[in-house]
Amino acid sequence: MKLVIGDKNYSSWSMRPWVLLKHFGIPFEEVMIELLQPDTKASILQYSASGKVPCLIGGDGVPVWDSLAIAETLAERFPQHAMWPRDATARARARCVSAEMHSSFGDLRSQMSMNIRASWPGRGATPGALADVARIDTLWRDCLAASGGPFLFGEFGIADAMYAPVVMRFNTYQPEISAVAQVYVARVNAHPAVAQWVEEAHRETHRIPSYDV
Template identity: 35%
Template structure:
């Protein structure tokens, strides 16, 4: 079965990145459709994916549709249990689902102050107390995951849906040069070296579309990610 996935701009849409990784990282076939953000056609394009109101949206050939990344994750896990979206171990699986839920509704200070932008790295960014508190929370929950993980660079050893959900957070940490612990930085580096993320960013760069809505008014340097091999 090949799915259809509607996404926003790769360089900026953190939720689209999560949705795409839920297919790409688990070898699930998908046709990707672009809906450029802050464009007059954005709303009219979504009309073909009703009742969705934003991206990403995924649709199966049988007409089933999921319009939220948690819904996409659970829908795919239900249809493809062999794909391994969630850890096999029950304790790890429970924590993975808990972390995904917290990511979905939490870390508001970090997300508001540091919108994902894969085109540049912002220099001289000063994190607020709220952002620092979110970084401290990330250290705690990622440490908890690593505490029950097997070998491997990801939260639960083998890549899971939890890593897809936290990929844009890792990109924020890298893109704003945020102060983090060695454990957090090691996990961020795993994402920066992830071939799929490198492909995603390269495809965004190829469109060469800059959204001024994301301009922080700070000096910039190149985003710290290598080109895909």
Template identity: 40%
Template sequence: MTHRLILGDRAYSSWSLRAALLVDRFDLPVETDFISFLGKSVAEQLTDTPPARTVPTLVLDDGSVVWDSLAVAETLADLFPDAGLWPAGISERATARALASEMHSGFAALRTMCPMNLRVAYRDWDPGLEVAEDLRRIDVIWDHALTRSGGPWLCGDYSIADAFFAPVAARIAGYGLSISDSASSYVAAHLAEPTFRAWRAKSLTDGPDLPQYVRDYPQTDWPG
């Protein structure tokens, strides 16, 4: 039996994207399966993987179930310690963990008002004060990390911290949100990253459009 990662819709499941980028970019020997966001609920489709029945879910080769995205990332780092999912240096690793943890628990306004949708891009939309405040905080922590690392990634080489912020970069790009120049460069690095590009390309034809993720804003071409 091999390790198995269960993922949701490529276009819309931001938490699935985080876990999938780690498996794909670091070429981890983990089997991936997908479930649909149409028809039965996610929980109904994952009745054999309690207790949370959410995506992503990692099922280890011994049958153990890991159901939280940060726990999935940590478990992958434990399973494949030589892959370099976390930075090697203690200081860089500490910063990466702080960044991933803040992403995991924060930025509720951005995540609520700007659901990830890799199939469309919007323009001329005012995100409001709460989203703007999230963006200011993102600017601060990204600038802190990028100043130390020199870029293009937050803590040296691409790590769990970057995978966790990939859907944030997609939201900023997809909704045409205003950020600093250094943050814009970091977003551009994500949009150009081959693993992200491959995931997005597959998302364009991987199932139907889901109307609950569409917003009635003016649309434009996907940036880049």
């Protein structure tokens, strides 16, 4: 399989399936395309008609774009791995939590974009972004209380991968969050796949000035 991604420092959507594949030890070839370059869209279009990353190319050559669609596809193709919880009730909740991350939190995305190398405490703290932070904090606390941890639904899975870029944002902007959420942030940061992504983001040489201002 091939996974087409953007810069690790900036591409939150790319981070999700990459971390998932790494965690479950599923072999894949990484194709990294630098974002906001003159040839970026043309390079992505070689793999995905959407012109966006990420995109998974399976052994059958069929492209699957969109991070949540990729996660669902991986769960189908590798049922031996509990990417979704095995329990039906927990699985339904995990899907809801993941879909909410996928479709919501627009203020957080726009005001606190992912930039792993940056440190901007307090920046982007608009009422809308802080409302998104509060909702995410509540989601995390509810999931952890129900599952008992250590991750949102017990073991690391799709829901945790979906929220890993949020953890990166919290690292950068440091909004006020609950003690329970702080522990979860630390746990995700310490996860080997997440730590590898962060390490590689710091080693990248490509910079996007408009994202770094």
